[in-house]
Amino acid sequence: MTACAIEPNAANGGDDPTPDAPFAITADCTYAARLARSGDSWFPERWTLDGPEPYAVPLPAHQPEEPGTQVQPMADGRVLIRRPTQGRHAFSLLYPTGPGTGELPLGAVECRDEDTVLRLLPPAPCGRRAYAVAAGPRSTALWLVAGGAFGPERLAEIPGRCSGGVWLDRTGRMLALDREVGGRTKTVVVDLERGGEVSPLLQIAAGSDDRLLLAAPDSGLLLISSDAPSPGEPRLGWGVLGSTLPVRFPESLRLADRALTPFAIQPGQVLVPESCAVALRVDGPFGSWVGVWRPVDRRLHQLAAPAGWLAGSGLWTEDGVLRLPYATEAEPCGVARVAVPAAGGEHRPSGTAGTASDVLEPEPPQPVALRPVPLQQAPLARL
Template identity: 75%
Template sequence: MTACAIEPEAAPEDGAPQSGCTITADGAYAARLAPDGGSWFPERWTLDGPEPYAVPLPGNQPEEPGTEVQPMGDGRVLIHRRAAGRHLFSLLYPTGPGTGELLIGAVECPEEGARLRLLPPAPGGEKAYALAVGRRSSTVWLVAGGAFGPERLAEIPGRCSGGVWLDRTGRLLALDRETGGRTKAVVVDLERAGEVSPLLQIAEGSDDRLLLADPDSGLLLIRSDAPSPGEERLGWGVLGSTLPVRFPECLRLPDCVVTPFAIQPGQVLLPESCGVALRIDGPVGSWVGLWRPDRRQVHHLAAPYGWLAGAGVWTRDGVLQLPCATAEVPCGVAQVAAPSGETGESGDAGGSGGAGPEDPARGEPARPDPPEPVAPRPVPLQQAPLGRLVTK
């Protein structure tokens, strides 16, 4: 499986509880802040068994807005709290009827206006990382899995955002770095003292961000304004390829925001065959799009009832699993088969404790008409290759 790595809807520092859920890189566990009346508490989901199930991990008091949670590979849950300007990290685990808590340590951000958030779950699940962003530089912290508590790993000039893992060892981290008024994706080598290399250099005056990457196939999902200055477009490329980044017209939906959140793993050397799951936000709400780079259109599906929007994971067999939570089924997973055939048809959606994705009685948004098929075409760009990547 491969887990999602998405752009956050609202950073924890904005004062809103963390939405959706976070899934480990292998798809075995998930964690979220679950609602309880007007308060919130951590919850761990187990996804790799016969049926998904949730374990509540409440503390002595409800969690504050801005709290982050992230599942670890051993089933524990990392929690990030803020208190008096300090960022506190602990590991939560079930202990019979209660919740055990192991304090890891704290990180201080003395610079005024500095923000710190967890990065997406690292491959292996043994370590967890955070990104602190200041006015002129950004710092990558190892906040769980180190020998002596939180450890400062690398300081990168410029303000960074995003965060995508490029390999299965947790060594190469891609960040979107803003310098000189432009944002470019770069690679940070965590085993070389944070050595930084360019990753996306599409055009000199463009903003080029990396949204998702699959280590097996090398498929990259990119957002850039290079083909249309003033308008951000969704495109795809292949890590290490000399071919230009492509910006398919079918991913250009008027009045909608299209965000990829999961790539099908296991398609070694076949990036065009990878299923890509899209979250589509439009005037009628949010729904799911399924797409493959070798297809000319997006297959639209109404979101499953209770979908934790923006969260999902593909199996190697091409089944998209979408976590859902409702009052009747607080822990469920809806399953959707990857599109097959030239027309983009998809198998029926099923569920494991969740409603199907096309239940109009439950108030989901109506499925929009798919856009007219338009052949994707390479866009001639100033620098087609994706740049140099340090691999040694």
């Protein structure tokens, strides 16, 4: 099993022909989808990742897509597309039909308030359903937009304006959202089997903004952003789902003039969260590259990315191989195997990129008395 991530791409100084198009990967890492570009036109493209070599299938519709269109792969190989038009969001499933593209309309969601923003959530663990949130000024609607019986279905209304979106389990029951209420952002959990029941997840300090960035269901490792240790300065930290230990904010994840965004956690590391490898996108003044970090190592390894990397996207295998998708004019569909330092600092023997630099974290002082309460409370303790 592998772990995937969905992050917006950005220009990375390489040959990426679609630097602004998001790249989405199914939870089982079988398929991916993005908007590809041909000249000034955009069209959906599905990637198959589980074969001997990756390959792409174009899925153009009867007219080019707008840049704001979202696509998401489904586990059966179809691609969900969201087309926004004047407050109306139309959803369809696209699939290849020989030389053409088949399209199954699913229905639409109306967002009459111009301040309401609708977006797809990361692919659900099952791969058969797809969800979206419509975040308004005072509340957020959670929608099932694919996989239901009668088209888009409104599942819950959540007080507050929600962003983010992280699945906490492999069944697609527990969804974490970052909710803004009263000027502060805290992560909450939405239980889809209890009618959208909401419970708190991250409450590190009363006056802090706390967001959940990534979660690994196997190990419980959480990657967190919070300004609790440095008011006004969001820091990367880590904790463990269900643990009573405090969140830690490593100095090795705090770099001057560089932004770090985690995008994938190594799966399969049951009960050993500190050994999980985390892949991060590193953005600096001269482009984007890759960082690899483990809690147990307390250091950040910085690695060169392949040319044309779809920056901020990638996947891990259980045995610790990092795979990064890329697209160039010469090779429009490729996945690079990157040489990753193993636990303890030794490099694995496979890959295409070398180490750029390491940032070593000094021995930590006394543990910070901050806790990701109430991580240990039900229903999360049953996950």
